[in-house]
Amino acid sequence: MSVMVDRPTQQLRKVQVRRPTAPLRRERPRLYAIDGIRLLAALMVAVHHYAGTWRVNQPGNAVWVRPASDIMPTVFRFASYGWIGVEIFFVISGFVICMSCWGRSPRQFFVSRVIRLYPAYWFGIVFTTAVVVALPGVWDRLKLRDILLNLTMLQSGSHVDSVDGVYWTLWSELRFYLLFLVVVATGLTYRKVVLFCCVWGAAAMLAPVAEFHLLTLAANPDGAWFFIAGLALYLMHRFGQDLLLWGILALCWLMGQRELGIRIDEVEHVSGWRGSFLIFTAFLLAMVAIALGATDRIRWKWLVTAGALTYPLYLTHYVAGTTVINRLKDTMDARLLVVSVIAGFMVLSWLVHRFVERPVARVLKRGLDTSFARLRNAA
Structure with a gap:
């Protein structure tokens, strides 16, 4: 005996198998808390350079003459950990770059990086060089041809010293941008960014033992794990958390603590691993709290300005600031001098942002947009 089943009933009984899809995007408000952390990181680095480095703690140093730990022992104890602000910058950079590039073309990515990085950087080179020329004795002045090469931001690739030692981080940033540009060119998706994190992490693990210079240069094992952490955090922010993202972040945490230890042993020499790791x-x-929305209620408008000050502050504070400290060290209490110099450079940073970065960025953007339009329409 046959059983007749009508066509609609058959369709209802079919088991539909759906492919797993990428996590859904979660709309979030502006992340004001990140601007606050950026300012905090910049202040950490500035205090470290003025009162917490191995250099300023040596007898007869060119900044304070006496060891900083003798002049202000409590400040030195805390300032010796301020260098971690650089690693904080790298994580934030991974987060912010991924966020700002989503849905953009390679051309837009390139233009956004040029107008963001170069105006304040060019000012920093001119300003720092002028200070070194006007107030000699603390830092050596570079040759003119090396100063001119610094304007490209590519001096590290030519084994040329930077006008200011803090510019070494820009070399790491540029290599990150170049790698990430490949993903941007293919169109950013959750899957592609995760794959990029895994491939870059694998390259960063292999580079130290491969003894292949090109791989080390591209993989940037010293900074890779911090940038990757920022990318994973942004994916958590945009799509929500999952075990894979937590695994990537945990690996970055474990590999990052190792990089902190290496930097302490080889460069800093003034702080402990446990405190740095903490x-x-x-x-x-x-x-993580920011990425998962725990700070969404923080909407203080002044944090936007504070975040805008961090880049010019970072670019101008070190060489020029330590030179000023050397000239004024005998005029007031050392702690008050450090606070005063930082306050002065924050004012300078606002002026640079208002009267250099913004107008020059507008001019550069118009020029680059016109140039790319001409390139696109050229025969």
Whole structure:
């Protein structure tokens, strides 16, 4: 006996198998808390350079003459950990670059990076060089041809010293941008960014043992894990958390603590690993809270301005600031001098942002947009 089943009933009984899809995007308001962390990181770096480096703690140093730990021991104890602000910048950079590039073309990505990086950087080179020329004795002046090469931001690739030592981080940033541009060119998706994190992480693990210079240059093992952490955090922010993203972040946390230890042993020499690891861990937890929306209620408008000051502050504070400290060290209490110099450079940073960055960026954007339009329409 046959059983007749009508066509609609058959369709209802069919088991529909759906492909897994990428997580849905979650709309979030502006992340004011990140602007606040950026300013905090910049202040950490500035205090470190003025009162917490191995250099300023040597007898007869060119800044304070006496060791900073003798002049202000409590400040030195805390300032010696301020260098971690650089690693914080790298994580934030990974987060912000991924956020700002989503849905943009390679041309838009390139233009946005040029107008963001170069105006304040060019000012920093001119300003710092002028200070070194006007107030000699603390820092050596570079040759003119090296100063001119610095204007490209590519001096590290030519083994040329930077006008200001803090510019070494820009070389790491540029290499990150170049790698990420490949993903931007293919169109950013959740899957592609995750794959990029995994491939870059693998390259960063292999580079130290491969002894292949090109791989080390591209993989940037010193900074890769911090940038990757920022990318994973942004994916959490945009699409929500999952085990894979937590795994990437955990790996970055474990590999990052190793990089902190290496930097302490080879460069800093003034702070302990445990304290550095604790600060780094606390920062990552704060970034997780931001990524998951715990700080969305923070909407203080002044934080936008504070975040805008961090880049010019970072570019101008070190060489010029330590030179000023050397000239004024005998005129007031050392702690008051550090606070005063930082306050002065924050004012300078606002002026640079208002009267250099913004107008020059507008001119550059118009010029680059016109140039790319001409290139696109050229025969």
